[in-house]
Every structure is written in C-alpha cells, then in structure tokens.
Amino acid sequence: MKKYLAVLKNSFQANLIYRFNFFFYFLSQFISFGILFYIWTSIYYQGGKIGSYELADMIFYYLGAIFIGVVAKGMDVAWQIGDEIRMGQLNAFLLTPINYFWRKFFSFFGGMVFRSFVASLLFITGLYFLAEKFNFQFSLAKISSFLFLVFLSYLLNWLIFYIVGISTFWFGFVWALNYSVQVTANFLEGGLIPLDLLPSWLNMLNNFLPFKYIIFVPVSIFTGRLEITWSIFIIPLVWVLFLYLLAKLLFKVGLKKYEGFGG
Amino acid sequence: MENSIISVKNLNKTYKYSSKKAGLFESAKHLFRSDDKITEAVREINFEIGAGEFVGFIGPNGAGKTTTLKMLSGILTPTSGQALVLGYKPWERKAEYQKQFALVMGQKNQLWWDLPPIESFVLHREIYEIEKSSFEKNLEELVKLLKVENVVEKPVRQLSLGERMKCELINALLHDPKVLFLDEPTIGLDVVAQKNIRDFLIKYNQEKKTTIILTSHYMRDILQLCSRVVVINLGKIVYDGLLEDLTIAYALEKIITVYFEREVSRRELEVFGEIDQFDGFKVVIKVPREKLKETAVNILSSNLPVEDIDIGEEEIEKIVRHIFAKKN
Amino acid sequence: MKVLAAKTKKYWRVFLLLQHVGLMNRMAYRINFFIAFFAVLSNMVFTIIFLRVIFGFVNNFSGWGYYQALVVAATFMIIDGLLWVLCSYLGSISNHIKNGSFDRFLVSPIDSQFFISFWRGDSEDSVRIITGMALLFYAIGHLSLGGEVLLFGKLFLYLILLFNGFLIAYSIFLFLRTFSFWFIDVNSLSGLGNSLFNAAKYPATIFRHKITRIIIFSVLPLAFLATVPAKILTYGFDWILVASSFLVAGIFLWMSRRFWLWGIKKYTSASG
Numbered sequence: 001m002k003k004y005l006a007v008l009k010n011s012f013q014a015n016l017i018y019r020f021n022f023f024f025y026f027l028s029q030f031i032s033f034g035i036l037f038y039i040w041t042s043i044y045y046q047g048g049k050i051g052s053y054e055l056a057d058m059i060f061y062y063l064g065a066i067f068i069g070v071v072a073k074g075m076d077v078a079w080q081i082g083d084e085i086r087m088g089q090l091n092a093f094l095l096t097p098i099n100y101f102w103r104k105f106f107s108f109f110g111g112m113v114f115r116s117f118v119a120s121l122l123f124i125t126g127l128y129f130l131a132e133k134f135n136f137q138f139s140l141a142k143i144s145s146f147l148f149l150v151f152l153s154y155l156l157n158w159l160i161f162y163i164v165g166i167s168t169f170w171f172g173f174v175w176a177l178n179y180s181v182q183v184t185a186n187f188l189e190g191g192l193i194p195l196d197l198l199p200s201w202l203n204m205l206n207n208f209l210p211f212k213y214i215i216f217v218p219v220s221i222f223t224g225r226l227e228i229t230w231s232i233f234i235i236p237l238v239w240v241l242f243l244y245l246l247a248k249l250l251f252k253v254g255l256k257k258y259e260g261f262g263g
Numbered sequence: 264m265e266n267s268i269i270s271v272k273n274l275n276k277t278y279k280y281s282s283k284k285a286g287l288f289e290s291a292k293h294l295f296r297s298d299d300k301i302t303e304a305v306r307e308i309n310f311e312i313g314a315g316e317f318v319g320f321i322g323p324n325g326a327g328k329t330t331t332l333k334m335l336s337g338i339l340t341p342t343s344g345q346a347l348v349l350g351y352k353p354w355e356r357k358a359e360y361q362k363q364f365a366l367v368m369g370q371k372n373q374l375w376w377d378l379p380p381i382e383s384f385v386l387h388r389e390i391y392e393i394e395k396s397s398f399e400k401n402l403e404e405l406v407k408l409l410k411v412e413n414v415v416e417k418p419v420r421q422l423s424l425g426e427r428m429k430c431e432l433i434n435a436l437l438h439d440p441k442v443l444f445l446d447e448p449t450i451g452l453d454v455v456a457q458k459n460i461r462d463f464l465i466k467y468n469q470e471k472k473t474t475i476i477l478t479s480h481y482m483r484d485i486l487q488l489c490s491r492v493v494v495i496n497l498g499k500i501v502y503d504g505l506l507e508d509l510t511i512a513y514a515l516e517k518i519i520t521v522y523f524e525r526e527v528s529r530r531e532l533e534v535f536g537e538i539d540q541f542d543g544f545k546v547v548i549k550v551p552r553e554k555l556k557e558t559a560v561n562i563l564s565s566n567l568p569v570e571d572i573d574i575g576e577e578e579i580e581k582i583v584r585h586i587f588a589k590k591n
Numbered sequence: 592m593k594v595l596a597a598k599t600k601k602y603w604r605v606f607l608l609l610q611h612v613g614l615m616n617r618m619a620y621r622i623n624f625f626i627a628f629f630a631v632l633s634n635m636v637f638t639i640i641f642l643r644v645i646f647g648f649v650n651n652f653s654g655w656g657y658y659q660a661l662v663v664a665a666t667f668m669i670i671d672g673l674l675w676v677l678c679s680y681l682g683s684i685s686n687h688i689k690n691g692s693f694d695r696f697l698v699s700p701i702d703s704q705f706f707i708s709f710w711r712g713d714s715e716d717s718v719r720i721i722t723g724m725a726l727l728f729y730a731i732g733h734l735s736l737g738g739e740v741l742l743f744g745k746l747f748l749y750l751i752l753l754f755n756g757f758l759i760a761y762s763i764f765l766f767l768r769t770f771s772f773w774f775i776d777v778n779s780l781s782g783l784g785n786s787l788f789n790a791a792k793y794p795a796t797i798f799r800h801k802i803t804r805i806i807i808f809s810v811l812p813l814a815f816l817a818t819v820p821a822k823i824l825t826y827g828f829d830w831i832l833v834a835s836s837f838l839v840a841g842i843f844l845w846m847s848r849r850f851w852l853w854g855i856k857k858y859t860s861a862s863g
Contacts, residue, residue, distance in 0.1 A: 021778065021779035022779070023779075024779035024780050024782065024783045025779045025782060025783075027783055028779070028782050028783040028785070028786040028787075029786075031783070031786045031787060031790075032786045035786075035789075035790045035793075035797075038797040038798055038799070038803075039793055039797050041797075041799070042652065042653035042796070042797040042799070043645055043648075043649055043652060043653075045651075045653070046649070046651075048648075048649075049648075050645075050648045050649075051648070171622055171626075175627075176624075176626035176627040176630060177626050179627070179630045180626055180627075180629055180630035180633065183630060183633055183634050183637065184633055184637075187633075187637045187640075192637055192641055193640075193641055193644055197644050198640075198644065333694075336698055337697060337698065337859075338694050338697050338698065338859060339859055339860070340856075340859045340860040342860075354859060356697060358700035358701075359700075361698060361699060361700035362700045366694075366698050368694075371691065371692060371694075372692070373695055375612060378612065382612055385608065386605070386608050386609070386612065389601065389604050389605045389608055390605060390699050390700065390701050391699075391700060392601060392700075
C-alpha cells in the first residue's frame with residue numbers, strides 16, 4: 001500500500017510543478033462554460049422553454065457538466081497509456097513489483113483529487129450566483145448522492161479510456177480511437193446537450209451504455225430532475241465492475257501480443 | 264591566418280537555468296518564483312582550422328564540445344566573441360552558408376523514421392537545391408562507399424544503428440558540403456560499424472578535401488582519424504596541436520586489460536608494468552607506448568592462464584589530468 | 592525577379608514533397624484512417640444534431656436561421672480541415688525542442704517557419720475538408736442565394752474570406768506554439784487555444800456584450816474565421832467586413848511571424 005501512496009504523492013507533486021498547465025486548463029474550462037453561456041442565452045433570447053428546461057436550468061446543467069468534466073476527465077488517460085505502450089516503455093513498468101493497472105490508477109488519482117479541490121471551489125462560486133435565479137433545494141441526500149455519482153463518473157471514464165489506451169496493443173497508435181471515443185462519449189453522456197432533449201430512440205439505445213451515468217444522471221440528481229432510487233447507484237456500479245474485468249482481460253490478451261514482438 | 268576556413272576568437276557561451284530542489288514544499292514555492300543559476304559552457308576559446316584539415320575535439324562529457332559545434336553550425340548564438348566559417352557568421356544562419364556545411368549528431372535522427380532513407384534524401388535534395396545530376400552522382404558514390412545498397416530502400420526503423428548512422432552520413436553529404444561537423448558519430452555503435460564509419464571518413468576527407476571537425480570522448484576515434492587534436496575541458500581549450508605531440512608530450516600510456524581463467528597473484532603481474540586495477544581474475548596494466556608490443560607479447564607467451572586480452576587508450580579524463588599535472 | 596520565381600518554385604516543391612511524405616507516413620497506420628474518418632464524421636453529425644434540436648424549439652439562433660447556422664459550422668469544419676492537412680505539425684514543436692531534434696529546422700537552408708509548419712503533410716485529413724464542403728453544399732442547397740452567376744461570385748468571395756480565416760487561425764496557433772521556446776509544456780496553453788477556436792463554430796453574434804463583441808472582432812478575431820465568410824455568403828455583401836477580413840489576416844500573419852522570429856532568436860541565444 002505504501003508504494004501506491006508514494007505514487008500518489010508523486011503525481012500530486014507533479015501537478016504543482018506544471019503550474020501553467022493547471023492555470024490554463026481551468027481557464028479553458030471557464031471559457032468553454034462562457035461560450036455555452038452565450039450560446040444558450042442567445043437561444044433563450046425570447047424566453048420560453050426548451051423541453052422542460054428554462055434558461056437557468058440550462059445554465060445550471062452545463063455548470064454541473066463542466067464540473068464533472070473537470071473532475072472526471074481532466075487528464076488524457078488514453079494518450080498517456082497509449083504512448084507508454086507505443087514507445088515500449090511498458091517494459092520498465094512490467095519489471096517493477098507493482099501491478100500496472102493499479103499503478104496507473106493511482107498515478108491519475110492524485111490529479112483527480114487535486115482538480116476536485118479547485119473545481120469544487122469554482123462550482124460552489126457558480127452555484128452561489130445562480131441560486132438566486134433558481135429554485136434550488138439543497139438537500140443532503142442530493143448533494144451526497146451527487147458526489148458519490150461523480151466519483152463513479154470518474155471511475156467509469158477512467159476505465160473506458162484505460163481500455164482505449166491499451167487498444168494500442170492492436171492499433172499501434174491511439175490518437176484516432178481516443179478522439180472518436182471522446183467526441184462520441186461526450187455526446188452520449190449529455191455533455192453537448194441534455195439527454196432528455198434528444199429523440200427517444202437515441203435515449204433507448206443509450207440505456208444499454210454506461211455513458212449517461214457520467215454526466216446526465218448525476219447532474220439531474222443534483223437538480224432534482226431525476227429521483228434518487230437504488231438503480232441510480234447500482235447500474236453504474238455494475239458498469240464499473242464490468243469495465244474493470246474487461247480492462248483486465250484485454251490487458252492480459254494485449255500483453256501477450258506485445259510480448260510477441262519481443263517488446 | 265587568412266586561409267582559415269574556420270576562425271574562432273574569444274568565443275564564450277553562458278547558460279542560465281533554474282534550479283529547483285526536490286520536495287513537496289519546494290515545489291509549492293517554485294510555483295511563484297524560480298532561482299536562476301549560470302553555467303559557463305564555453306570560455307574564451309580560440310582556434311583556426313584550415314581547408315581539408317581533419318580535427319578532433321576531445322574532452323570529457325559536458326566539456327563544451329557540442330556547444331562549440333552548435334555555435335559553428337548556427338544553432339546557438341554565442342554570448343560574446345567572434346567566429347567565422349567560410350567567411351560567414353554562423354548564427355546569422357544565411358542560406359548560402361547553410362548550403363555549404365553539414366552537421367551530423369550521433370544518436371539524433373534526421374531521417375524519417377517510418378520511411379526508407381531514400382525519401383529523406385530526395386527531400387534533402389529539394390531543400391538544398393542540389394542539381395539532379397550531381398545529386399545522383401553523389402548518392403551513387405556514397406551508397407557504394409558505405410556499402411548500403413540493400414539498405415536505402417528499407418524503412419529507417421528496420422535498420423540497425425550502424426546502418427542508420429551510415430544513411431545519416433549520406434543524407435548530410437549529398438550536397439557536397441565544404442565543412443562537416445560530426446558530433447559523437449560513433450557513439451553507441453558496435454566495433455565493426457565504428458570501424459566502417461572511420462574508414463569511410465578517412466577516405467572521404469582525403470578525396471574531397473572536406474574540412475572536418477569531429478567531437479568524441481573516445482580516444483580511439485581521434486587516434487585513427489585526426490592528425491590534429493583540440494582538448495577541451497570545462498569550456499576551455501587545454502591543448503591544441505598534433506596528436507603525436509600530445510602523446511609524446513604527456514607520455515600517454517596504453518592500457519592493457521587481461522582476463523584470467525583462474526585466479527592469479529598480483530606479484531606475478533607486477534613485472535609487466537604499472538598495475539592500475541587488480542581483482543584476481545582481471546588486471547589493468549599501464550605501459551608506455553613504446554613498450555606495448557613487447558609487454559603484450561610477454562604476457563601472452565608467459566605461463567599465465569590468459570583468457571582474454573584487450574588493448575586500449577587512456578580515458579580522456581585521465582589524459583586531461585595529465586595535461587593539468589604537467590602544466591603545474 | 593528570377594530569384595523570386597526560383598525560390599517560390601523551391602518552396603512549392605518542398606511543400607508538395609512534405610505532403611507526399613506525410614501521406615506515406617500515415618499509410619503506415621491504415622486502420623487509424625478509418626477510425627479518424629469516423630471521428631470526423633461523428634463530430635459533424637453531433638454538431639448537426641445540436642443545431643437541429645435547438646431549431647426544434649426556436650427558429651432563430653442569435654439572428655441566424657438553421658441553414659445559415661449550418662453554413663457557419665461547415666465553414667469552421669473546412670478551416671479546421673485545412674489546419675489539419677497543411678500544418679498539423681505545429682503541435683509537435685515542443686516535443687522537438689524537448690528532444691533536441693528542433694535543430695534541423697535551424698540548420699537547413701529553408702525558412703524555419705515554413706519548414707516546421709508544413710513538415711507533416713496530413714493529406715488524409717482532407718476528409719475533414721470534404722465533409723465540411725458536403726455540409727456546405729447541403730446547406731446552400733436549401734437557401735436561395737441568387738442565380739448561377741451571382742452564386743458563383745458569392746462563393747468565390749466566400750472562399751477567399753474563408754482562406755483569410757484560415758490564415759488568421761494559423762497565425763493564432765503559430766503564436767501559441769511559439770511559446771514552446773520558453774515553456775516545455777505548452778499543451779494546456781494550446782488546450783486553451785482549442786477551446787477558444789471551437790467557439791468559432793457558432794455564429795459570432797452570440798456574443799452580446801459589447802466588450803466580448805469587440806474582442807471577437809479584433810484581439811481574438813474568431814468572428815473572421817467562420818462567421819464573416821458565412822455572413823457574406825448567406826446575407827449579402829458588406830465591404831467593411833470584407834476589407835476588415837483582409838486587414839486582420841495581414842496583421843495577424845505579420846505579428847505571428849515576428850513573434851516566431853523573435854522566439855528563434857531567444858532560443859538560439861539562451862538554450863542548450
């Protein structure tokens with residue numbers, strides 16, 4: 001366990017060193033939010049509703065979506081892992097007595113914790129400004145469910161992109177798949193537009209995928225749009241377990257292929 | 264000297280870098296400020312090199328050899344001082360100058376990794392505006408000299424390190440440069456590849472009369488290739504002259520390393536020369552150059568259970584120490 | 592004059608060669624081509640879905656109609672495609688500086704900015720341009736923009752303005768990437784640039800506040816990327832916008848080049 005803590009500390013430290021990275025990343029998220037703000041205020045220029053969303057609902061939705069985006073997606077998991085495999089740096093990792101999967105997991109975990117601190121501050125600030133325009137009932141149940149779901153979002157996203165990263169064993173180069181999955185996942189998660197505004201056939205398909213639990217469901221729980229039931233937690237947990245097993249399996253298979261090249 | 268191709272006066276290069284201590288707390292402090300430290304990489308160096316000379320720059324790692332070459336090829340601007348190569352100030356990076364020299368750095372690839380070298384050669388031709396006929400002539404000659412006919416059509420990533428280096432050399436020489444800068448060209452290569460490249464360079468220098476500066480920290484490179492050697496240490500030139508004079512003046516010795524099948528006693532070995540290292544199964548002996556052949560023959564024809572024998576030069580760091588010792 | 596012609600010829604030939612080499616390089620990874628195509632296609636599809644959903648509820652997006660908004664998006668895609676095809680290499684500058692392989696761009700007798708901008712020809716990414724153009728013609732087909740001659744004239748002007756937009760985008764990316772000379776890791780700075788760049792996909796009229804309006808038309812001229820060409824094409828000629836497009840493109844090209852040359856100067860006198 002101690003060695004994993006060391007990895008964690010290292011990644012936390014590494015985050016401090018890249019000071020500009022950190023600053024610019026948050027700035028770019030802020031700008032993304034700003035642009036969404038402009039887009040939706042333009043659309044709502046004459047007031048009214050889009051689906052069941054009023055302007056304030058929409059703004060809040062995206063605030064939540066960006067918060068989750070920062071916490072769960074702030075690092076390019078697939079790119080790093082894919083690069084390590086492509087450059088043959090895997091050998092060094094395989095020789096150490098630390099399991100590759102967990103080592104990677106903890107090395108990214110530190111970054112997530114770090115980002116969550118800052119993101120939470122900004123999120124709460126945003127909430128403060130919006131709460132006035134907005135009938136929002138804060139409840140402990142909603143907030144704790146939300147936080148737990150955000151943590152699950154992180155796990156789901158991490159696992160998905162871990163799998164994308166190890167696809168390098170077969171494709172040699174992760175960029176294309178990574179980009180495709182990022183764009184598609186973002187859409188299916190409700191990151192581009194709230195899922196309940198999309199046609200029902202799309203939503204039906206989406207029920208068979210884990211994506212909606214990454215952004216849409218947590219945010220909707222927080223706003224009270226969705227009710228808190230057991231399935232809200234069980235289903236993503238099942239997905240986490242499934243993806244974890246899949247990841248382990250694929251890594252094993254891929255490693256055999258990798259070793260076939262003599263490394 | 265007016266005929267110098269390369270003329271360097273009082274050249275200086277100083278770097279600044281920020282130092283950072285380890286630790287979580289130090290990292291947090293570093294968020295807000297950085298400490299600047301200064302390194303002098305090259306200090307007041309002077310030398311002249313004439314046309315067709317093959318000069319070796321030798322010195323320990325970090326001595327300033329690569330920095331000097333980078334200044335002469337225009338990659339770095341000196342902090343102060345002058346340098347002229349073929350009448351040009353290198354760091355102005357004028358195209359007319361760039362077309363007349365070539366730079367090859369060991370372990371750095373100029374060639375496209377996934378494609379055959381020939382593709383890189385064609386690109387090189389366009390960039391250097393080489394005429395078609397002279398390009399084809401040069402290419403044919405160089406490929407033949409370096410014996411890489413079968414290699415130039417294969418992707419670079421499939422080539423061995425030696426083959427890659429040969430292709431890098433071809434790439435550099437296609438435009439018939441008047442001056443060639445080689446930075447550690449044999450580093451990492453196996454013995455055979457090193458020899459091939461050395462033989463090629465000797466021949467090329469003789470035929471084309473190209474002025475060549477070669478840097479290395481292997482004495483062997485310098486011995487075989489250069490008549491003149493410049494020794495650099497900590498940014499300063501500590502010796503500039505003929506190689507023979509260096510070996511004579513500083514009484515450079517040869518190093519014989521002998522490996523034994525079974526343990527021998529130190530006493531048995533003392534008769535051959537000064538023992539530098541000994542551990543029972545291996546001995547490193549220093550002998551004056553005149554006595555090399557005699558000593559080696561004596562060792563091999565003795566009763567000692569010799570398994571292997573290796574003959575080499577003193578390390579450059581030791582040579583530098585000799586030079587300092589003699590000066591003081 | 593002859594020298595200029597020879598030089599132009601040389602640069603053009605090197606450019607074509609780099610595109611050719613780039614394509615051969617990419618052929619080395621076949622399957623990624625299809626995945627990348629899917630990525631480009633899905634990006635376009637999602638943008639269209641977004642606009643469709645919006646227009647399902649309103650019929651006015653900041654003063655733009657559905658097909659006009661599609662023209663903006665298509666213009667953006669074409670510019671994005673041009674950037675990818677011609678100068679995607681700008682993204683690797685910091686890697687080269689880190690590995691020390693940047694020196695080649697200083698030693699070769701060819702302009703460093705040209706060489707590094709076009710070093711990797713990515714002709715495969717022309718699929719982005721093609722999808723963008725397909726979307727463009729689909730959208731135009733639903734708008735009445737005049738008879739053949741008028742339409743042809745408008746398209747011609749549109750393409751020129753689009754090219755200006757490309758030059759502006761190129762200049763901004765070059766400018767951001769020039770920071771690689773001072774900071775080893777410019778990825779997050781570029782990430783910032785990307786967020787801003789993606790805003791150009793939507794009509795610039797969404798920026799209602801006076802201050803942001805001014806910024807979008809001057810300091811950070813996102814408006815001139817997709818919105819202005821689209822506006823000229825779909826809403827009619829406006830000589831102020833057209834003249835400004837050229838002016839802004841010229842200024843940005845000049846500024847980014849100066850900054851690049853300054854960056855080289857600093858790099859060669861400082862680093863190791």
